[in-house]
Amino acid sequence: MRSLRFHARLLALYFAQYAKARLAYRADFATAVLASFLGTAASFSVVLLLFSRFPHLAGWSFHEIVFLYGFSLLPYGFFNVLSGNLYEFADRYLVEGRFDRILLRPVSPLFQIFFESFRLESLQEVLTGAVAVAWAASKLPGLSPLGLALLPLWAVFGAVIYLSVFGILTASSFWIEDRVGLAPPVFNLMAFGRYPITIYDLKVKVLLSTVIPFAFASFYPTTLALGRTSFAPFFWAVPAVALLFAFLNRAIWRRGIAKYGSTGS
Amino acid sequence: MSEPAVRVRDLVKTFEVTRKSPGLAGALKGLFRSERTTLTAVDHVSFDLDRGEMVGYIGPNGAGKSTTIKMLTGILTPTSGDVTALGLVPWRDRRAYTKSIGVVFGQRTQLWWDIAVVESFRLLREIYGVSEADYARRMKVFDDLLDVGRLLPQPVRKLSLGERMRCDLAASLLHEPTLLFLDEPTIGLDVVAKANVRSFLKEANKLLSTTVILTTHDLDDIEELCERVVLIDRGQILWDGSLRGLRDRHLPEARIRFDLNPIPAGDPAELSVGPWRAARLSQGRYQIVVDKREVGTADVLREVVRDLPVLDLAVGEPDIEEVVARIYRENAALRRPGAEALPEGGAPGAVAHRGVRRG
Ligand SMILES: Nc1ncnc2c1ncn2[C@@H]1O[C@H](COP(=O)(O)OP(=O)(O)O)[C@@H](O)[C@H]1O
Ligand SMILES: [Mg+2]
Numbered sequence: 001m002r003s004l005r006f007h008a009r010l011l012a013l014y015f016a017q018y019a020k021a022r023l024a025y026r027a028d029f030a031t032a033v034l035a036s037f038l039g040t041a042a043s044f045s046v047v048l049l050l051f052s053r054f055p056h057l058a059g060w061s062f063h064e065i066v067f068l069y070g071f072s073l074l075p076y077g078f079f080n081v082l083s084g085n086l087y088e089f090a091d092r093y094l095v096e097g098r099f100d101r102i103l104l105r106p107v108s109p110l111f112q113i114f115f116e117s118f119r120l121e122s123l124q125e126v127l128t129g130a131v132a133v134a135w136a137a138s139k140l141p142g143l144s145p146l147g148l149a150l151l152p153l154w155a156v157f158g159a160v161i162y163l164s165v166f167g168i169l170t171a172s173s174f175w176i177e178d179r180v181g182l183a184p185p186v187f188n189l190m191a192f193g194r195y196p197i198t199i200y201d202l203k204v205k206v207l208l209s210t211v212i213p214f215a216f217a218s219f220y221p222t223t224l225a226l227g228r229t230s231f232a233p234f235f236w237a238v239p240a241v242a243l244l245f246a247f248l249n250r251a252i253w254r255r256g257i258a259k260y261g262s263t264g265s
Numbered sequence: 266m267s268e269p270a271v272r273v274r275d276l277v278k279t280f281e282v283t284r285k286s287p288g289l290a291g292a293l294k295g296l297f298r299s300e301r302t303t304l305t306a307v308d309h310v311s312f313d314l315d316r317g318e319m320v321g322y323i324g325p326n327g328a329g330k331s332t333t334i335k336m337l338t339g340i341l342t343p344t345s346g347d348v349t350a351l352g353l354v355p356w357r358d359r360r361a362y363t364k365s366i367g368v369v370f371g372q373r374t375q376l377w378w379d380i381a382v383v384e385s386f387r388l389l390r391e392i393y394g395v396s397e398a399d400y401a402r403r404m405k406v407f408d409d410l411l412d413v414g415r416l417l418p419q420p421v422r423k424l425s426l427g428e429r430m431r432c433d434l435a436a437s438l439l440h441e442p443t444l445l446f447l448d449e450p451t452i453g454l455d456v457v458a459k460a461n462v463r464s465f466l467k468e469a470n471k472l473l474s475t476t477v478i479l480t481t482h483d484l485d486d487i488e489e490l491c492e493r494v495v496l497i498d499r500g501q502i503l504w505d506g507s508l509r510g511l512r513d514r515h516l517p518e519a520r521i522r523f524d525l526n527p528i529p530a531g532d533p534a535e536l537s538v539g540p541w542r543a544a545r546l547s548q549g550r551y552q553i554v555v556d557k558r559e560v561g562t563a564d565v566l567r568e569v570v571r572d573l574p575v576l577d578l579a580v581g582e583p584d585i586e587e588v589v590a591r592i593y594r595e596n597a598a599l600r601r602p603g604a605e606a607l608p609e610g611g612a613p614g615a616v617a618h619r620g621v622r623r624g
Contacts, residue, residue: 013391021380021420101375103340106363107392116377261342261356263280264335 009110014115022120032121040128044069047195060196062227067136071151072194072218073129075158079166080122082159085113086166087183090173099260110253113170114163140226147225147235154235157242158217161192164245165212167253174256186212194218209234216241268352269313270444270476271337276346278307278500281361306332308500309346316443318371321491323481325593330480330499335446337478338368342558351443364393367437367475371449374433376421383417386439386553393440400439407435410465418595427458434462438469445469446575447479463489484586496589498596515595516588518555519580521565525549526576539568 022029033126051065060068086093093099093113102109118180133151140150169183189207197205208215216238307329314320335341337348339355339362348355353362368375376385390400406416413430416424426434430450437445450466451459462509467490470477481487487494487508492618494511496504504511509543528549529536536543536551555565562580569575 010388010391013388017377017380017384017388020384100335100340100370101373103359104338104363104366104368104375105392106360117470258342261340264332264341 008110010107010111011115013021015118016116017121018116018118020119029120029183033124037122037124037128040073040125044128048079059198060142061140063136064255065196067140067226068196068219068222069194070129070136071155071222073125073132074152075162075217075221076190076194077122077125077129078155079121079129079162080125081118082114082163083166084117084119086163086170086220088181089170094173094265096258103257103260109257110167111263115169137225142227144227147223147227151221151225154221154238157238158221160242160246161213161217164242164249165214167249168245171249171252171256174259190214213241213245267316270316270318270333271314271348271350271478273313273337274347276307276310276333276336276348277305277335277344278329278341279344280304280306280309302361303475305500307336307343310497310500311531312495312502312503312505314444314476314478316476317470318493319470319477319479320479321481321487322497323484323487323492323494323496323589326482328497330497331448333497334368334446334478334480338366339363348373364440366444366446367440368446369430369433369437369448369450371447371452372428372430373419376429376432376436378422379420380423381418381420382413385421385432386417386436389436395440399441402442403439404435407438410468411435411461412609426453427455427461429463430454430458431465433600434465438473438475441473441475445475445477447477449480449482451481452496459483459486466490484584484589496592498593503592503596511592512582512588515556515592516583518583519555519557519562520582521553521555521562521569521578521580522546523550523551523569523573523578524576525574527574536573538565538572541565541568 022112024222047065047069048062051060052062093102099109102112105112137148164184165186169186189212192200192204193208193212197208197215197219200208205215208219216234220231221238280303280512281301282304284302310329322333324332332341336343337350337355339357339359342356350362351365356361363577376382377388386404388401395403404413404607411434413431413435416428416432421429421432437447447466451462454462463486466477467481469475470490479486479490492507494504494506494508495502496511502515521544526549532545532548534543534545538553541553541555543553546552553561553565553569566578566580569578
């Protein structure tokens with residue numbers, strides 16, 4: 001408990017310091033936010049265009065698609081805010097040797113890696129997503145109140161799933177010299193998980209619900225609110241999946257750190 | 266006597282390295298099969314650090330200094346051997362241990378690169394749970410001794426090497442660690458910056474009675490700061506004791522340098538003084554190298570003054586660079602293939618234990 005409070009305070013401070021440094025270059029930051037927003041708007045438009053060309057594609061209405069895709073921006077946005085260091089981990093920490101410093105502080109190494117830098121402009125995605133969900137919810141009759149109430153919490157679990165999967169991939173650079181690695185293809189899979197899983201064939205469905213559990217991060221969390229009761233088991237499995245992958249991530253990082261301790265690289 | 270702050274026994278660290286064969290053939294061979302060899306970076310190192318002691322850990326490049334420090338700070342796990350520091354095992358009890366140590370790597374900063382120095386200090390304050398009052402008091406001291414006040418608003422990446430080092434030193438002491446590890450704290454610094462760092466370390470060691478171990482190339486650092494040096498080469502400790510003892514043992518020489526007037530006839534390259542020979546340095550200036558194991562310097566002096574028309578005279582000792590160079594040479598010669606096997610514990614005269622130190 002004390003450790004939780006300690007880490008929460010530290011996180012707040014890390015965030016504040018980072019934001020302060022970032023906001024020192026205001027115009028720069030504003031441009032980044034705008035660029036990020038345009039990107040989000042563009043992909044959102046493509047999705048809407050695609051799905052409105054084929055009304056009731058796979059049985060999803062326009063507003064449901066806005067709801068779905070809007071929600072997917074929440075875990076995705078959180079992930080983007082926190083994942084900056086994951087991409088740079090191999091170069092910045094292992095090659096440049098900053099990882100030594102991480103090990104010299106009485107703070108969890110994984111905590112430091114996740115929270116030492118933030119992609120602030122991606123907060124825009126969280127906001128855009130929340131607005132889209134709220135708007136779509138106002139247009140959709142008969143949404144489940146419990147399903148709506150749990151959305152924020154499920155968005156956090158979704159972010160945990162994304163971060164854990166990429167955390168695991170990042171940890172592979174403790175063993176694999178090829179630093180480009182697996183992250184880009186898996187990153188592309190994130191996009192798949194953001195559409196209704198019903199449009200895919202069985203293989204993709206299984207993939208997104210098991211090894212790369214991205215359907216648990218953004219699709220299944222919306223199903224309770226939208227009244228798709230056939231997905232209920234998947235909806236309720238979201239927290240367990242998040243915890244399982246968080247646990248796996250931690251275990252693999254432990255091993256990676258032990259490996260680093262024995263080879264120094 | 267109380268428990269030492271750090272106790273190191275038979276510490277060994279080996280690395281698996283791939284050896285690259287030279288040339289194209291080697292490169293091709295490497296494509297299919299890389300030759301793995303084992304490199305012993307630290308080879309059965311043992312020593313103790315007493316509380317409040319400031320010890321210099323010296324040795325040439327690649328001797329194993331940083332590797333030792335990384336094991337003592339818990340970054341690396343040893344291949345074998347034990348370290349007990351402040352009652353803990355560094356690499357196993359890392360979270361608890363790192364609370365009571367401070368570490369500076371001269372080669373790279375421990376501060377956050379992009380944010381202002383003062384923000385880094387605030388983060389550290391939170392991480393180490395330093396109270397506001399302690400923080401304010403210590404920052405005052407750092408400003409007095411290291412003049413960091415005016416550096417605080419700047420981001421670390423904008424600081425010069427010397428400025429950065431001052432900030433790094435202050436940061437490493439913010440939580441008043443019991444143990445301080447400094448790996449090449451003066452590397453790349455100019456003379457003024459070096460002097461600043463040295464006087465700060467002296468002061469900090471005195472004020473806080475922090476136990477300090479510092480690695481360096483620069484023997485002036487040692488001469489000014491450390492009563493005790495541990496000399497390492499190729500992973501093995503060659504000396505553990507006082508600088509003076511190191512000198513006396515490995516290069517027990519005195520140099521008597523004198524000017525003659527009148528200049529001896531024929532300006533000879535060598536003069537005899539009793540049983541000793543004086544070598545000509547320049548016109549009228551000669552030097553006798555006295556082996557202190559054989560004769561007292563004063564005895565030689567007496568004869569010089571009696572036999573020769575000495576105008577001026579000075580007695581000097583080899584500087585520590587020379588002593589160390591000599592030891593390295595002896596050590597290297599012994600390791601050449603065909604040389605006789607090393608006796609137990611390293612080179613002749615190597616002192617692996619503390620018995621002889623402070624001699
Ligand atoms: N992580 C590592 N992997 C392989 N070899 C290493 C590693 N770290 C150090 N070495 C080797 O170990 C030896 C000792 O290095 P180091 O402790 O850095 O020396 P020093 O600090 O005294 O210059 C060197 O030969 C160095 O190349
Ligand atoms: Mg070194």
